[in-house]
Amino acid sequence: MYQNQFVTKMNIELVKFGFNYGILLALISLGFALIYNVLKIVDFSHTDRITVAGYSFYISTGYFNIYLSIIISLIVASLFAILTERIIYSTLRTKGSSALMLSSFCFSLITQSLLILIFQSDQKTIKYTEHAFDYSGFFPRELILIPFLLIFLFLLDQFFRRNRIGISIRAIISNYERAVFFKLPVNQYISIVFGISGLLAGVAGVSLAISNGVVPTMGFKFMIYSFAACIIGGFRSLFGVVIVSIGFGILINIAEAYTSALASEGIALGLLLIILLLKPKGLFSEKLRII
Amino acid sequence: MKKNILFFSIIGLALIIIWGLYYNTQKKITEISMASLLPFDGKVADMGEMMKNGQTLALEEINANLKNPKDSLKLYFFNTSHKKDVALDKMKEAYGRGIRFFVEIFGSDQVDHCIPYALQKDLFLLSGVDTKPDLVEKGKGCFFRIMPNDAAASNIILNWAKDLSIKKAAILYANDDWGRGLKDAAVKMAQKYNIEIIDTRDVITNQPSFSALATLLKVSNPDAVFLFVYADDGGRFLKEAQRQKLVAKFFATENFTGEKLVNNAKDAADGVMIVIPLNNQNSINLSNFTQKYIKRFNQQPTVFSIKGYDAVKVLYDVILNSGQDVNKAKKIIKEYKSIGISSEISFDKSGEFIPNTYDRMRFSKEGNTYVPKPIRN
Numbered sequence: 082m083y084q085n086q087f088v089t090k091m092n093i094e095l096v097k098f099g100f101n102y103g104i105l106l107a108l109i110s111l112g113f114a115l116i117y118n119v120l121k122i123v124d125f126s127h128t129d130r131i132t133v134a135g136y137s138f139y140i141s142t143g144y145f146n147i148y149l150s151i152i153i154s155l156i157v158a159s160l161f162a163i164l165t166e167r168i169i170y171s172t173l174r175t176k177g178s179s180a181l182m183l184s185s186f187c188f189s190l191i192t193q194s195l196l197i198l199i200f201q202s203d204q205k206t207i208k209y210t211e212h213a214f215d216y217s218g219f220f221p222r223e224l225i226l227i228p229f230l231l232i233f234l235f236l237l238d239q240f241f242r243r244n245r246i247g248i249s250i251r252a253i254i255s256n257y258e259r260a261v262f263f264k265l266p267v268n269q270y271i272s273i274v275f276g277i278s279g280l281l282a283g284v285a286g287v288s289l290a291i292s293n294g295v296v297p298t299m300g301f302k303f304m305i306y307s308f309a310a311c312i313i314g315g316f317r318s319l320f321g322v323v324i325v326s327i328g329f330g331i332l333i334n335i336a337e338a339y340t341s342a343l344a345s346e347g348i349a350l351g352l353l354l355i356i357l358l359l360k361p362k363g364l365f366s367e368k369l370r371i372i
Numbered sequence: 373m374k375k376n377i378l379f380f381s382i383i384g385l386a387l388i389i390i391w392g393l394y395y396n397t398q399k400k401i402t403e404i405s406m407a408s409l410l411p412f413d414g415k416v417a418d419m420g421e422m423m424k425n426g427q428t429l430a431l432e433e434i435n436a437n438l439k440n441p442k443d444s445l446k447l448y449f450f451n452t453s454h455k456k457d458v459a460l461d462k463m464k465e466a467y468g469r470g471i472r473f474f475v476e477i478f479g480s481d482q483v484d485h486c487i488p489y490a491l492q493k494d495l496f497l498l499s500g501v502d503t504k505p506d507l508v509e510k511g512k513g514c515f516f517r518i519m520p521n522d523a524a525a526s527n528i529i530l531n532w533a534k535d536l537s538i539k540k541a542a543i544l545y546a547n548d549d550w551g552r553g554l555k556d557a558a559v560k561m562a563q564k565y566n567i568e569i570i571d572t573r574d575v576i577t578n579q580p581s582f583s584a585l586a587t588l589l590k591v592s593n594p595d596a597v598f599l600f601v602y603a604d605d606g607g608r609f610l611k612e613a614q615r616q617k618l619v620a621k622f623f624a625t626e627n628f629t630g631e632k633l634v635n636n637a638k639d640a641a642d643g644v645m646i647v648i649p650l651n652n653q654n655s656i657n658l659s660n661f662t663q664k665y666i667k668r669f670n671q672q673p674t675v676f677s678i679k680g681y682d683a684v685k686v687l688y689d690v691i692l693n694s695g696q697d698v699n700k701a702k703k704i705i706k707e708y709k710s711i712g713i714s715s716e717i718s719f720d721k722s723g724e725f726i727p728n729t730y731d732r733m734r735f736s737k738e739g740n741t742y743v744p745k746p747i748r749n
Contacts, residue, residue, distance in 0.1 A: 091588065099583075206632075206636055218617075294604070299578075335584070341573070342576045343574070
């Protein structure tokens, strides 16, 4: 009885902190899913925007206060995403998805190598001390991320349903050729999607930089998990991606406690494999949906 | 006549070239060369830099106080990126340059991987950091160290825990040879100190989150947690432990010296206890060294800088006494005795370093940061 109480308490804590980890994964996965929907490719360099945001934050905190540093980092991450699309992907878009995917993979490696050359590969930490709230055990930034994600999802939903540009982006997602035929400004709209995904990666990057410091490969670790969350959730259901990411965060945390850190990765990816075998198109809707 | 002049000019030129080459070869032979295989990038790059600084200081001192110019020392640094294959490649490269003496191969994994080649080529390895217990045995007379092995460090931590009436302890360890070595030694010896090891948990490189581990340990409620992990991981774990209000005493080894722990843990570093293989914190030697080091590098030395410095001095003495003969050096080092900056340095018959008393230190606030301060018993 006494031991059961402890186990229950532990499980509640594991779910609580796993949820928190899942929110972070959801931010990254959402960006992945948005890009997939417009370009129909898995953008391997998406997690490098997390890294770029982290390093921008690291540099900015040396000169500005934390709030200004956050804003700068988010702008840098969004611009980085937009420029990647404008300079690299837009020129390769006509060459097919294989060329695009390969170029995103190459660009990811180039970004990491450049960061290693500039900052070296050792960890850099942010000079900012945070303390968790006594009653919840959450850090302030973690408590901000939960409403941020919900508000963001709501706004994204409204944007795709009611805004003219949002509706046009949905048209591009549904039928790219027809959107081009009707002379929609496809390039600008794709840039907007990249900007949004860069912003999401930026939020995750700043949060990670505060908690773990920055290293050139800091985003890479999340690629597999986010990618898996997108596949299981179904790339086209953004709500599904968020739900699965949160579930993934909880699962990883519980698996890590009951097995080991190494095994938890295996369990998460094992689950991906099983779901891929049973439902190759993911658990949620096949049409683009937010909620 | 012209032909004769041309002929003799060519012969003269050839003789000058041959003499030049011969002179250079002679110069190489008279110079004492050592190689140091350190990590300058990756997770433990800071430790590599600290060792390099200590070794550089020793090198400069040796060359500034030469009795015979022929005995000047040349130290070649190689970056291993803390990878065993790279370490072996660098060892081969150093061997290709005619180097037979190695003053460091950073990392037990790396040494383990390089030992067969060192035995095959009859090389001499001395380390200031490698702690895996069976390295000296595996080295079969080619590997020596001036750092106590994991068993000694675990012993000291357990002894300290016993003094603090610790009954239950958990272990967090890095999933590599170093972390596993310390964990295995602590688990093996805990019973002797009446300490129950209630849980052991591994940490992977760049682990994204420590929340699950902290939750788990909080529930198992240990009196102490032994942190056999790298300083950045240790710091991040301590921060998570502080967040989850995990109340326990935290013990660690010398790798928590340096800035990484405090940079990651921030104020959660307060009270963390570490044992480091220095036994003369207040000695004049150490304070002189510290002053010189700060003047030269504008930073405080760590145990890695000190061990790097001592290792170069020891190896240089051994090479001088052996006349650069590797086999003679292997015999001489077993009889070697000196007072280093870190401690008294001597070896047993098998070539294993004879450990001296460790210093017990505790992190406490100094100005805006936290630094380890010795605890007097």
